[in-house]
Amino acid sequence: MQRIDDQQTTEPQRYTPAEIEPRWQARWDADPSLYAAEPIDSGKPKYYCLEMLPYPSGQLHIGHVRNYAIGDALARYMWMRGHNVLHPMGWDAFGLPAENAALKNKTPPRAWTLANIAAMRKQMQRLGLSYDWTSAHSPEVTTCLPDYYRWNQWFFLKMFAGGLAYRKKSKVNWCPQCQTVLANEQVISGVCWRHDDQTVEQRDLTQWFFRITRYADELLRGLDTMEGWPEKVRTMQANWIGRSEGTFVDFDVYQCTNALKIMVFTTRVDTIFGATSIQLAPEHPIVAHWAGFDEALAAEVEAMVAEQKAAKEAGDISGIAKRGVATGRSAVNPFNGEQVPIWVANYILADYGTGAIMSVPAHDERDFEFATKYGLEIRRVIAENVDETPEALELPYTGEAEAVLIESGEWTGESCLEAQEKMAAFAERGGFGRATVTYRLKDWGVSRQRYWGTPIPMVYCERGHDGREPGDPRVEPGGVVALPESALPVLLPEQVEITQQGGSPLSRVDSFLHTTCPVCGGPALRETDTMDTFVDSSWYFYRYTDAKNDRAPFDAAKAKYWFPIDQYIGGVEHAILHLIYSRFWTRVMRDIQQADGSGLVENSEPAERLFTQGMVIKDGAKMSKSKGNVVSPDLMIERYGADATRMYALFAAPPDRDLEWQEDGVAGVSRFLSKVYRLVMKFAPALREQQHQEAVSGTQSADDQVLLRKLHQTVGKITQDFSGRWHFNTCVSSIMILVNEIAAHEAAIDAGRVRLATMTEVLRGLVLLLAPFAPFLAAELWEAMGYEGAVFRAGWPVADAELAREQSLAVPVQVNGKLVLVISVPAESDKETIKAAAMAEEKVRARLEGKVLAKTVVVKGKLVNFVVR
RNA sequence: GCCCGGGUGGUGAAAUCGGCAGACACAGCGGACUUAAAAUCCGCAGACUCUAAACGGUCGUGGGGGUUCAAGUCCCCCCCCGGGCACCA
Structure with a gap:
């Protein structure tokens, strides 16, 4: 007994993170000012350190630990360097899992979500992350609460007023598992971003869209200036935006009683003398028209539409074999008056360009393949130089930079690139075409047929207004009425039964659905779709600067002080989702006029620098429940402490690379x-x-x-x-x-x-x-x-x-590039001294003996190399 | 097909500007302490080869070629892995 007591007093104290860490966390939690940002007039240089906010699933993932360990280290470093640091955290709290949980456990989504948030906040505190949860100005944001989502609605109204939010019927992506529509960005190679085993279907629905395409060019050009963003992300965004310069050209349908025209889109108007057919997408409106009185054509077209749909859903649209059908009609090439046959082809997409092309088999791979299959004419109109025999060139030839036109009427001899400009101008003068720019980027579909999201602040007046309110900007034709700001927030009703029935859950809540029209006071129905949750995350980091504001989304002066974000840290999986929406939203806010005429923000880009950390993997594979290789942060903390867990996450690999746990x-x-x-x-x-x-x-x-x-x-x-x-x-x-x-x-x-x-x-x-x-x-x-x-x-x-400074340097000595030994010399030694010291070594002398010293290389502080023959 | 990453010991990795390849760790092996174990501490450790042992030697950063006194690093060609885009006219 005595012995044990002795040991306890004489042994050195042991490191006990399980005791040390909670003790300190309790002290930190009790000090609201510890991690609070200082006011914007603190006089210190500001530093906005941001990590992507998590979805509150209830369990912190080891990937989060890595992300937040990086941000926390940076934030603490900046504090120690004397900066005024904003290091906030919040919750991306709307979304489908809450509804699934409700379905499974009969827990209301709100209660489920808030309980998860409490649990995860606790985990973050246990990790010792430097977020301000408790000060009077705590930036913590919970996107599913009305004090946040009301501003989503506010922005929606501003965007509606500015023509940036609009409704249209179109082909949309439908995920049967989510039971809702998805934006293009949320479809990854044909499958749902949340369910990678779920093929996304195409449906025709009327939906709300944000006109992100208005900013397409600016979003693309902005990328060039974003040196603090990884090249990879910039390239991905540029690909996604997919800008393409080209020309619209109208072809008249030959001998058509209604003077029908077909507008084609081409990036190679210079090759128009080589156009030997017109190819239409199966879903081109004019095809539907003709199919109306041609059953055979209708059947072919229907088959092609089905084929395209299936291919698109399978995510491999390039995989289908090219085929087409002649319509029996022809069109007139406005440049040379030639008649060319009109076909319908399964490789033409209805939603890109005009859904119609001029086919130039000699100078386009796809047209070449198609023309060869159907025996269509292949006509060369480009050569590498004017003197060349056209036959010398292997077809299809698609070069343009150093090529010239041949057999192209008055354009013969022009360089391709110049001809493109001149011919577009010629078409414009002639009234049958113009230069244009098209984008792959489509407007952002934001309607979701789900309950747990931000209600869209629009109503449908049953009287339809019938022109009784001319000029009222809140009213669209057909009685689509924007609510006034004073009606916000449109609260999400709490007592909603979540079922697996189709359609928006809110449409089954009578008390929500039925309302009055703010213009005429008559009966009206609310919009029952909710907003995409990417709306929430598009601007949450602005709200962080002024999270308690109940008069505006945030104070412009605060945003001006804190923005742009100095460092944003998160996963690369959001490269063309959240990160492109955020750039769009920032521009929208910049362009929202305040009373004094200035924008809500001054910056065009949200973040100066972006860092994308690598994934955490286990046993060589991405962690997943089904593989059973999930690492629990709680378990790590329990066994080794938060410090060791975090430090390991930083130590095991450079932060941008994948990390094997x-x-x-x-x-x-x-x-x-x-x-x-x-x-x-x-x-x-x-x-x-x-x-x-x-x-x-x-x-x-x-x-x-x-x-x-x-x-x-x-x-x-x-x-x-x-x-x-x-x-x-x-x-x-x-x-x-x-x-x-x-x-x-x-x-x-x-x-x-x-x-x-x-x-x-x-x-x-x-x-x-x-x-x-x-x-x-x-x-x-x-x-x-x-x-x-x-x-x-x-x-x-x-x-x-x-x-x-080292006092002596270890200098490797080589003979013919092979290491002989390492000598130690005083740090300030000059080259001659080092050389002499090296040559004085017995081992070196032995190797130089009897040889001709051809060259001696002495690099100060690096090495000595004797080259001998 | 096009555009990015990446490929280095048994493992994670390091080498920042062309200058000692493998720092720092993990796992392993040997030793000290201990009745024993754990913990801790000390040491060994790329592969092959020579040797009784030591001293040595050869090879070595996915493969092949090149530039250079010197290449993981620069240039050319190729292979493999991961990611993005892809009938986008």
């Missing part, structure tokens, strides 16, 4: 933290004592110098990484090297060969360096060393280049 690695980091804890705690009492004394002067021993050198090298390395490369894995490793160095000097320290002042500087520096990566341990050690105040507000250490 290995629990043994977390254990290793935990061992490292124990070592730090033991070392610092051992000397903490002496350091505490020393704080009240004058620094001791006197000469530094070699041990002092080595420790200080290593400290300052580490400070320099980590400081540099924070501002550039973000290789936090090597930051952690350099801290380990520093700690190994201190441990290696433990005997010297115990023997009194290291000054207390040195120990103070080194251990204090170590704890400061640790603070962004292991905040709990840093706080614990900081206090143990006797320092007052939060370690996260202490100044970041400054590397002293003089102290960091």
Whole structure:
């Protein structure tokens, strides 16, 4: 019994994150100002550090831990560098899982969501993430609550008034599992973004759209200036926008009593003399017209429509074999008056360009394949130069940059590129065409046939207004009426039974559905679709700057101060979803006129820099429940502590790369933290004592110098990484090297060969360096060393280049590029000295003997290479 | 097909500007401490080869070629893995 007591008092304290971490979290939670952003007139440089907000599933994923560990390290670093930091967090709280949960467990979506939020907030706090949850200005945003979504509705009204929100019937993507429509961006290679085993169907529905295409060109051009965004994301967005310059050309239908015209879209109007047919999409309106009195054609067309639909749903539209059918009609080429046959072909898409093309088999791969199959004429109109025999060129020839036109009437001899411009202008003068720009990007369909989302603030007046309210901007033809701002928020009714019946759940809630028309007071029906949840996430980071505002979405002055976001961090999977919508929304807000004529925001881009972190994988595969390879953050924290879990997430791989989660690695980091804890705690009492004394002067021993050198090298390395490369894995490793160095000097320290002042500087520096990566341990050690105040507000250490400088350099010596040995020379040695020192080595002399020294390469601080023959 | 990433020990990785390949860890092996184990500490550790052992030698960053005194790094060709786009006229 006695023995055990002795052990307890004499053994050094052990590192116990399970005890340390909750104790500190409780203290931090009790201090609302700790992580609160300062007012916009604080005078400090601002830094807006943002991580993508999570969907509150109720369980933090290990991928979140990685994302937030990166952001947290950066935010803490910026605080230590004296910035006014905004580091907010919120909840992307609308969406289908809440309805599914309601269906499964009979829990109301709101209660389910709010309970999940509470659980996840707790997890984030347990991780020690530096979010301000508790101050009076806490930025926390919950998108499913009326104080947030009312502003979605407000923006919707502004966009409706500005012609940016409109209703139309069109072919839309339908996910049978979500039981709702999806935007194009939410369909990934033909499957639903939420259900990767669910093929998306095409349906004809009337839907609300946001006119993102109005900004297509600006969104594309903006990419060029966004140097802080990864090239990959910019390229993906550029591909998605898909700008293409071309020409519309009208072809008259030959001998047609109603003077029908077919407008084709082409990027190669210069090849129009080689057009040997017109090809129409099966769903082109004129095809439907002709099919009306041609049963055979109708049957063919129907088959092609079905084929295209199936291919599109299968996600491989290029896979279907080209086929077509002649309509028996022909069209007149306005450039040369020639008649060309009109066909319907399954490779022509109705929703791109005009759904009609001029087919130029000689100079287009697809047209060539089609013409070869059906024996259509193939006519060359391009050569690499005028003198060339046309037959020399292998077909199809699609070059344009260095090619010229042949056999193209008055255009013969023109270069292709110039001809494109001139011929478009010619068509415009002749009234049968014009230059144009088309985009692959389509307007954003925002209607969702779901309950758990923002109600769309529109009503349908039963009287239809019949022209009684001329000029009222709230009214569209057919009685589509915008609610006034004073009617906001349109509250989502709480008592809604979630069923699997089709259609919008809100349409079955009579008390919601029936209302009065704000214009005429007559009976009206509310819009019962809700908004896409990507609306919520398109502007949440503006709300963070002023989350409690109940008069406006946010205060323009605050947004002006905080924006653009200095660093946005999240997964690359949102490259053409959230990230393109956010750029659109920022421009919309910029263009919303306030009373003084200025926009709601001044910036056009939301974020200065974007960082996309890699995935966390396990056993070489993406984690998923079905594979059973999910890593639980809670379990990691329980076993190793939050600091070790976070630090491992940063240590195991550079942040932009995928990370293979290995629990043994977390254990290793935990061992490292124990070592730090033991070392610092051992000397903490002496350091505490020393704080009240004058620094001791006197000469530094070699041990002092080595420790200080290593400290300052580490400070320099980590400081540099924070501002550039973000290789936090090597930051952690350099801290380990520093700690190994201190441990290696433990005997010297115990023997009194290291000054207390040195120990103070080194251990204090170590704890400061640790603070962004292991905040709990840093706080614990900081206090143990006797320092007052939060370690996260202490100044970041400054590397002293003089102290960091090596006194001697290890110089590898090579003969003919092969390493012979490594010599040590004083750091300031010049080339001659280094060369002489190298040549003096016995091993080197042996290899030079009897040879001709052809060349000597001496690179200061790098190596010596003797080239001999 | 086109456009991005990536390919380095048993594993995660490092090498930032063309200059010692494998830092720092994990796993492994050997040793100390212990009655024993855990924990901790010390040491070994790319492959092949020579040797009793040591000292050595050869090869080595997906493959092939090139530039250079020197290549994981630059250039050309090719293979594999991951991602994006794709009858977009």
